[in-house]
Amino acid sequence: MFRAVFRLSTTGARSLAQPRLCNSAPVASRCYSHAKAETDEEFDARWVTYFNKPDIDAWELRKGMNTLIGYDLVPEAKILDSALRACRRLDDLASAIRILEAVKDKAGNHKDIYPYLIQELTPTLSELGISTPEELGIDKL
């Protein structure tokens, strides 16, 4: 995929000086390993399983969310659903709302992502009694 970057560069010599950005989302995807790259579905399933741990503790929840936010992707609705349910098991409403704020921030300028995710998560949000930042008025400065 980086051959595309090099083709776009105007000189080949300069491309050697460019930092080696590696591929976007999945952790297991590296440019130079002959291990199989993890598919998006496997990645999602792995994270859903992580948050589904029945006795997940607060540290693991924070660690998981921080790691997840570090990736070049906006987490899928099913991962967020699993994380919100983990917050419920930990009686952590603050983290649940923070997760929604983080996801909106991850989307950046792509304004279509957050409304879509809220649409997908509405059943979960009403089941668990989680308000969105917009409903609480804390999305404005």
Added chain:
Amino acid sequence: MSLPKPVMRGLLGKRLRFHLPIAFSLSLLAAVAFKYGVTEPRKQAYADFYKQYDAVKEFNAMREAGIFESVRPSGE
């Protein structure tokens, strides 16, 4: 009205793949433009000045102006 699923992966990668080559090319262009627009003319100006420079003549002009302490103007 149900929203369609947007693209949620690789957004930064896509942005970088687009903007980084532009950024590097523009920087390179700026460097080349500065070299040929500023530094080369400057170097040429110095070279042209010193091509016909007569150090002795300049020294004598300065001497007559009386600015040196080690040699006085030829009149005194």
